[in-house]
Amino acid sequence: MSRAATTSDVFNAVAEPRRREILTVLVGCERSVGELVELLGLEQPSVSKHLRVLREVELVAARREGKQMFYRTNAEAIKPLHEWTTFFQRYWSHQLKRVKARAEANED
Amino acid sequence: MSRAATTSDVFNAVAEPRRREILTVLVGCERSVGELVELLGLEQPSVSKHLRVLREVELVAARREGKQMFYRTNAEAIKPLHEWTTFFQRYWSHQLKRVKARAEANED
DNA sequence: TAGACATATTCCCATAAAGGAATATATATT
DNA sequence: AATATATATTCCTTTATGGGAATATGTCTA
Numbered sequence: 001m002s003r004a005a006t007t008s009d010v011f012n013a014v015a016e017p018r019r020r021e022i023l024t025v026l027v028g029c030e031r032s033v034g035e036l037v038e039l040l041g042l043e044q045p046s047v048s049k050h051l052r053v054l055r056e057v058e059l060v061a062a063r064r065e066g067k068q069m070f071y072r073t074n075a076e077a078i079k080p081l082h083e084w085t086t087f088f089q090r091y092w093s094h095q096l097k098r099v100k101a102r103a104e105a106n107e108d
Numbered sequence: 109m110s111r112a113a114t115t116s117d118v119f120n121a122v123a124e125p126r127r128r129e130i131l132t133v134l135v136g137c138e139r140s141v142g143e144l145v146e147l148l149g150l151e152q153p154s155v156s157k158h159l160r161v162l163r164e165v166e167l168v169a170a171r172r173e174g175k176q177m178f179y180r181t182n183a184e185a186i187k188p189l190h191e192w193t194t195f196f197q198r199y200w201s202h203q204l205k206r207v208k209a210r211a212e213a214n215e216d
Numbered sequence: 217t218a219g220a221c222a223t224a225t226t227c228c229c230a231t232a233a234a235g236g237a238a239t240a241t242a243t244a245t246t
Numbered sequence: 247a248a249t250a251t252a253t254a255t256t257c258c259t260t261t262a263t264g265g266g267a268a269t270a271t272g273t274c275t276a
Contacts, residue, residue: 004124004234005262015123016264020192027199033223046265048224067222067273075199082197084128085190091135091183124234141253154235156254175243175252 007056010081014059018042019050026060027073034068118189121165126150127158134168135181142176 006012014020018040025031025039033051037044051071054060059077063070122128126148133139133147141159145152159179162168167185171178 009125011125011128012123015120017117017119018264020119024195027196043266044223045225045267049264052224064273067220069223073196073199075196076201078193078196079200082190082193085186085193087132088135088181088183088186089190091181092187093184126234151236152253153237153255157234160254172243175250177253 006053010057010059010077011084013053013057014078014081016050016053018046019054019059022047022050022054023059023073023078026071027075030063030070030072032068032070036071116165118165118167118185119192121161121167122186122189124158124161126154127162127167130155130158130162131167131181131186134179135183138171138178138180140176140178144179 004012006016014023021040022036025036031039033044033047036042036047036051040047042050051060051062055062055071057077058074060071061074063072122131129148130144133144139147141152141155144150144155144159148155150158159168159170163170163179165185166182168179169182171180
């Protein structure tokens with residue numbers, strides 16, 4: 001089997017650096033595809049393809065205005081990712097003591 | 109060109125569900141490869157390969173004890189992911205008003 | 217209706233992926 | 247040294263990927 005499809009879940013969609021860049025640009029700020037092409041310095045088809053992936057997992061939403069399509073980041077969709085990482089939060093840095101205690105508790 | 113290698117950055121390494129599962133199991137709780145094989149119901153080579161990927165991006169650390177290798181999650185390495193998602197936090201749900209204001213401010 | 221413009225899709229290519237099977241390596245035990 | 251045990255690696259196959267080039271679709275304007 002090959003890698004899971006980028007369109008199958010948010011983790012996969014976000015694994016691609018360009019797409020992360022797009023999400024960063026589009027958060028709280030709608031942009032047309034053309035604007036993105038300029039901002040990112042990518043080919044237009046490339047941008048459209050990334051947007052498609054992002055749209056399929058609902059990381060962005062689109063709106064048509066005449067000939068143009070305006071995209072914006074749907075921050076909500078990033079929440080699952082955030083929550084997943086938050087689970088690990090208590091295990092890093094400024095809580096070394098707790099981490100240790102927990103680790104020892106788990107090692108039966 | 110294809111996607112960036114899973115071994116090149118944390119986002120990619122974490123895109124694979126089994127690897128996320130491994131990280132969850134190994135946080136605050138050291139386990140041998142054999143234990144992981146049992147817990148996850150995967151083939152041993154498969155587990156070893158996933159662990160290799162995780163080790164290359166330092167998401168896990170390893171320790172040898174006799175014939176066995178014990179792995180544990182290095183939560184620190186998840187921080188970048190957490191920070192990236194945190195950037196979007198202010199844009200979701202319970203702060204709709206702020207989001208709107210921000211969006212309007214950005215649309216010159 | 218025929219462009220012109222903005223965006224989306226398709227086709228092709230080289231590369232990377234994950235699982236399975238087989239095999240290699242490392243360590244302990246006899 | 248020979249064997250058993252635990253883990254790692256390699257080879258193979260199928261599938262997904264992302265970029266580039268070309269083309270298709272959709273929408274506006276003359």
